[in-house]
Structure formats: structure tokens, C-alpha cells
Amino acid sequence: MTNVRKEELYKSCKTYIDERLSRIQGRIASLQEALTSESKSSAGDKHETGRAMIQLEREKLGKQLAEVQLLQERFKKVPLQNKSDQVIQGSVVYTTKHHYYIGISAGEIIVAEERFYAIAPDTPMGKILMGKSIGEKISFNGTEFKIKKIE
Known part of the structure; x- marks a missing residue:
């Protein structure tokens, strides 16, 4: 589902x-x-x-x-249904800083009063997130944050 x-x-x-x-x-x-x-x-x-x-x-x-x-x-090629413990194309990634949708670069999207950033896997942030798992710490532009959830 x-x-x-x-x-x-x-x-x-x-x-x-x-x-x-x-x-x-x-x-x-x-x-x-x-x-x-x-x-x-x-x-x-x-x-x-x-x-x-x-x-x-x-x-x-x-x-x-x-x-x-x-x-x-x-x-x-972006799957709508995918389940993974790691960030893959089509993942929704919740971090302690921002939330991301790994698909295409389409900017900011608000869903259910939550702000998400639609990014492509080959963007700088996409490259950092791809393959990461829940609990991993990430550093981007001098800011460190942690992956809380992957859907």
C-alpha cells in the first residue's frame, strides 16, 4: 500500500x-x-x-x-511504491532539519501542512542522502542533521 x-x-x-x-x-x-x-x-x-x-x-x-x-x-522511472531501509529513488526522507522527496528537482512542496523538498538523486543533497539509513548523521553546508524516517 x-x-x-x-x-x-x-x-x-x-x-x-x-x-x-x-x-x-x-x-x-x-x-x-x-x-x-x-x-x-x-x-x-x-x-x-x-x-x-x-x-x-x-x-x-x-x-x-x-x-x-x-x-x-x-x-x-521514479517508483511510487517502494520499500527500503535505505534512501532510494522515490523515498520520502524525514530528517531533523528538512523533509525530502527523492524524485526530481521540483522545489518546495507542502503536503498535509508539512514542507518537503523535491530533489533529484543527482543533486548535491540527493547524492548525500542516497543509500543512507535511519539514524545516520549527514552534514551539508556545515549543518549536521540526522535521518529520522524513510518511507
Whole structure:
């Protein structure tokens, strides 16, 4: 049986990805529309500069889109149901300092009035937590804390 908090954290991360993807796709569609209307204009150098700026923005958005799609693929590998005595991908980790969800980097998430930080296993904190067990002490940025619980 899955933990309700873990399900909520998982859903929040999925929503984070979906919203980010939707925003980028919307901006790409707007740029495409701007490029089309820019093509109908014939104002010489100004026209070419406008097209170049739109193209640069499209390239930037294309990179962001690729990043989000990669994030989506990585998130598909995060198990919703897992049980381990050690911190693994998909774990909810309670420490004496903060609480973490090991999945993707999606920032702060509040579930049942508790603050969690959604982090990826390859982030500095994720690397420190991965493989650790309940009771282990951890030091990060000069602060020492202890793992209280792993779900």
C-alpha cells in the first residue's frame, strides 16, 4: 500500500512537469504565430531583425522543451511504491532539519501542512542522502542533521 504523502508528492512533481511543459509549448505556439505574422510584414532590415530574435527565442525554448522531456522520462522511472531501509529513488526522507522527496528537482512542496523538498538523486543533497539509513548523521553546508524516517 502506498503512503498518502508519497502519492501527493508524486502527483505534485507530475503536475510541476506537466505545467512546465504546457507553458513552454504555449510560448512556442505564440512564437510560431509571431513568426508567421512577421513573415507577412516587409519592413526590410527591421523585419529581418525581428525574425532573427524570434528564431533565437525559439531555439532557447526548444532547449527548454528538450530538458522538460528528459525530466519527464526520468520521472517515469521514479517508483511510487517502494520499500527500503535505505534512501532510494522515490523515498520520502524525514530528517531533523528538512523533509525530502527523492524524485526530481521540483522545489518546495507542502503536503498535509508539512514542507518537503523535491530533489533529484543527482543533486548535491540527493547524492548525500542516497543509500543512507535511519539514524545516520549527514552534514551539508556545515549543518549536521540526522535521518529520522524513510518511507
